[in-house]
Amino acid sequence: MAKRPSKSKSVKILSRWEALRPRFLAFMLDWISWGYVAYGTMYLLNYYWYTNIHYYGRLTVPEWGWPIVILGTLELTVASHAFGHSLGQSMFGLRLLTESYTLPSLRQRWQRFLGWHLSLIAFPVTIWNSTQQNRMLHDRLSGTQMYVVKEIKDVMPLIPPRAWYKTNRGVMTVILIGVTVWVGWLTTKINLGILIDRAEESGYLWKALLTPDFTHFIVPDPELHTSILSGIIESIFMAFLATLLGGIIAFPLSFLGARNIMGFSPLGWLVYGFMRGVFNVIRSIESLLWGIIFAIWVRFGPFAGVLALTIHTIAALGKLYSEQVEGVDPGPLEAIAATGARRWQVILYGVVPQIIPSYLAFTLYRWDINVRMATVIALVGGGGIGRILFYYKGQVGRLPNAWNQVGAVVFTIAVVVWALDYISGRVREKIV
Amino acid sequence: MAEQLVVEHLTKVYERGDILALDDVSFSVEKGEFLVVIGLSGSGKSTLLRCINRLVEPTEGKIYFDGVDVTAASGAELRRLRRKMGMIYQQFNLVKRSSVLTNVLAGRLGYVNPWRSLLHRFPPEDIEMALKNLERVGIRDQAYKRADELSGGQQQRVGIARALMQEPELLMADEPVSALDPATSHSVMKYLEQMNREDGVTVIASLHFLSLARRYGTRILALKDGKIVFEGLPDEIDEAKFKEIYGEEAEQVEVR
Numbered sequence: 001m002a003k004r005p006s007k008s009k010s011v012k013i014l015s016r017w018e019a020l021r022p023r024f025l026a027f028m029l030d031w032i033s034w035g036y037v038a039y040g041t042m043y044l045l046n047y048y049w050y051t052n053i054h055y056y057g058r059l060t061v062p063e064w065g066w067p068i069v070i071l072g073t074l075e076l077t078v079a080s081h082a083f084g085h086s087l088g089q090s091m092f093g094l095r096l097l098t099e100s101y102t103l104p105s106l107r108q109r110w111q112r113f114l115g116w117h118l119s120l121i122a123f124p125v126t127i128w129n130s131t132q133q134n135r136m137l138h139d140r141l142s143g144t145q146m147y148v149v150k151e152i153k154d155v156m157p158l159i160p161p162r163a164w165y166k167t168n169r170g171v172m173t174v175i176l177i178g179v180t181v182w183v184g185w186l187t188t189k190i191n192l193g194i195l196i197d198r199a200e201e202s203g204y205l206w207k208a209l210l211t212p213d214f215t216h217f218i219v220p221d222p223e224l225h226t227s228i229l230s231g232i233i234e235s236i237f238m239a240f241l242a243t244l245l246g247g248i249i250a251f252p253l254s255f256l257g258a259r260n261i262m263g264f265s266p267l268g269w270l271v272y273g274f275m276r277g278v279f280n281v282i283r284s285i286e287s288l289l290w291g292i293i294f295a296i297w298v299r300f301g302p303f304a305g306v307l308a309l310t311i312h313t314i315a316a317l318g319k320l321y322s323e324q325v326e327g328v329d330p331g332p333l334e335a336i337a338a339t340g341a342r343r344w345q346v347i348l349y350g351v352v353p354q355i356i357p358s359y360l361a362f363t364l365y366r367w368d369i370n371v372r373m374a375t376v377i378a379l380v381g382g383g384g385i386g387r388i389l390f391y392y393k394g395q396v397g398r399l400p401n402a403w404n405q406v407g408a409v410v411f412t413i414a415v416v417v418w419a420l421d422y423i424s425g426r427v428r429e430k431i432v
Numbered sequence: 433m434a435e436q437l438v439v440e441h442l443t444k445v446y447e448r449g450d451i452l453a454l455d456d457v458s459f460s461v462e463k464g465e466f467l468v469v470i471g472l473s474g475s476g477k478s479t480l481l482r483c484i485n486r487l488v489e490p491t492e493g494k495i496y497f498d499g500v501d502v503t504a505a506s507g508a509e510l511r512r513l514r515r516k517m518g519m520i521y522q523q524f525n526l527v528k529r530s531s532v533l534t535n536v537l538a539g540r541l542g543y544v545n546p547w548r549s550l551l552h553r554f555p556p557e558d559i560e561m562a563l564k565n566l567e568r569v570g571i572r573d574q575a576y577k578r579a580d581e582l583s584g585g586q587q588q589r590v591g592i593a594r595a596l597m598q599e600p601e602l603l604m605a606d607e608p609v610s611a612l613d614p615a616t617s618h619s620v621m622k623y624l625e626q627m628n629r630e631d632g633v634t635v636i637a638s639l640h641f642l643s644l645a646r647r648y649g650t651r652i653l654a655l656k657d658g659k660i661v662f663e664g665l666p667d668e669i670d671e672a673k674f675k676e677i678y679g680e681e682a683e684q685v686e687v688r
Contacts, residue, residue, distance in 0.1 A: 329528075331521065331523050331524075331525035332525050332526060332527045332528075334487055334521075334525060335519065335521060335525035335526075335538075335591075335594070336527075336538050336541065337487065337514075338485050338487055338514055338517070338519045339514065339515065339518075339538060339539050339540075339541055339542050339594070339597075339598055340511040340512065340513075340514035340515030340541065340542025340543075340598070341511070341538070341541035341542055342511065342541075342546060345541045345546065345549055348549070348550070349527065349530075349534075349538050349541065349549075350527060350538075353527050353529045353530045353534075354527065354528075354529060356529070357529070
């Protein structure tokens with residue numbers, strides 16, 4: 001017989017797993033957050049204090065220091081939990097309330113914090129048994145209870161909200177962002193002084209770039225054997241072919257990567273997972289890196305560039321397309337399946353008409369990206385106008401007007417990219 | 433008269449959310465009946481209809497259609513069974529970006545040569561049939577418009593035309609008029625009644641309003657929390673029965 005769950009809508013009784021899982025995850029998240037703060041503190045101490053006094057070397061944590069760091073962050077985590085509404089608690093849907101579903105007083109919070117140590121020493125095993133029905137010592141001492149939000153859905157609206165800066169979560173978020181910005185600023189060696197100091201010395205560069213030299217716009221450069229115009233045409237064709245090929249290949253693959261199409265059998269799930277995995281892996285490798293591979297495989301030149309752009313396009317469009325397939329209105333699919341149609345007929349008559357407009361829009365959007373990418377793919381030997389750009393840049397010091405030539409190339413790229421962007425934007429407006 | 437549809441001990445549990453949608457439901461439908469299923473939202477009406485053509489997989493129980501076990505059918509056999517059961521929906525479930533004609537022709541997918549359907553090339557007689565069915569529901573002149581250009585009532589009539597293309601023996605209507613205003617509701621219900629009386633198609637319709645159920649149904653089935661709480665003729669539902677089905681606080685609403 002099938003199980004007969006109760007239909008009652010009163011307070012939900014959670015299983016041990018449902019009650020403990022969010023508490024464990026929340027605890028870990030808070031611990032990791034405090035660990036991150038400890039790392040940041042260490043870094044800043046090193047930077048501002050230790051290196052200034054000792055001039056070299058790094059402040060390292062001595063062996064006996066590690067337990068202190070671990071215990072210290074653990075204490076902080078327990079404290080944030082006892083005071084309620086910590087980052088982890090709100091992330092995993094927990095609320096610390098009294099037995100009568102009100103916010104606990106400061107006294108109760110302290111009791112919970114101190115009582116926690118007591119219950120850890122006395123009854124560590126009771127953690128496993130702790131649910132709403134079977135409360136732990138520190139909960140009983142302080143008269144509080146950690147509720148999972150879904151078990152107290154009915155009382156949640158009665159709990160007054162607090163201003164974000166008064167909650168544990170809000171303060172912690174500010175601390176985390178603060179540490180990140182501070183440490184990040186130092187690691188990336190941000191230096192506003194040099195940006196202003198050397199502004200004048202780079203002035204000649206701006207002057208040259210803003211007086212572009214279009215001598216070789218149409219007339220080929222005798223040393224390079226090509227002109228800027230044919231370079232940009234090459235780039236546009238590269239982008240066009242890569243988008244077209246990528247789109248055509250991604251179209252059938254996108255159905256294999258859509259949950260609502262594949263999620264009906266274990267084999268389907270396998271194909272879905274594999275497809276999504278492939279899309280994600282290929283997408284996370286930039287076109288420029290694919291360019292390196294293909295420049296060696298098929299030698300330098302535009303063909304390598306087209307291949308690099310195509311493979312990245314397949315993965316990027318494949319993912320976007322799949323998400324569109326997953327987002328279709330399931331109603332018509334149901335209706336067509338109910339007429340006795342085959343699965344592929346359901347896809348052809350139900351899914352395809354729904355996704356065509358967004359497919360076209362995404363493909364055009366990708367074409368924009370590919371045009372921009374095709375202008376620099378030459379950096380790794382992929383051909384296109386980038387070859388001319390980097391050639392002239394390499395002539396700085398040899399040719400007096402090298403920067404002016406670079407300016408001409410940059411100007412051409414800017415105009416073409418802008419124009420194609422504008423056109424595809426207008427077309428996309430029409431479609432969607 | 434022969435029993436066309438037999439449902440035995442049908443139970444459906446939705447694993448996600450642990451919801452018991454249908455609880456041991458048994459009933460049978462004779463050929464030519466107009467059975468109306470009533471009940472509150474969430475009482476299991478939609479699930480019941482969707483179990484019959486297996487859009488929803490039953491957890492337990494058997495369903496026989498013309499003596500064939502629907503619950504055991506799969507692949508080509510299930511498609512043949514589905515072909516004989518037309519269905520229309522609360523939200524019409526049309527492909528909004530396709531033309532009205534294409535939507536109607538989709539009802540024919542269970543019949544046509546699959547290779548022709550790959551190229552969207554339907555036989556001329558099917559196209560003729562589609563236009564005739566559109567004529568029948570009074571929207572022949574809308575055939576080449578996009579489905580979402582039509583009003584709600586017109587869209588539901590496209591849904592009916594699509595179901596007609598299946599030449600169904602059973603028509604299931606899942607709250608067909610809930611999204612429509614009262615006047616349009618009656619015109620849509622009348623088409624269902626017409627199919628039932630003239631073509632002898634068995635109809636199972638779930639409805640919200642008891643007044644509509646009384647007006648069109650030859651028999652009524654009431655569901656509450658997935659269980660059958662009433663089965664009988666429309667006139668047999670008195671005030672007490674009504675309260676039992678819809679709860680103590682309910683008031684009858686008349687839809688004219």
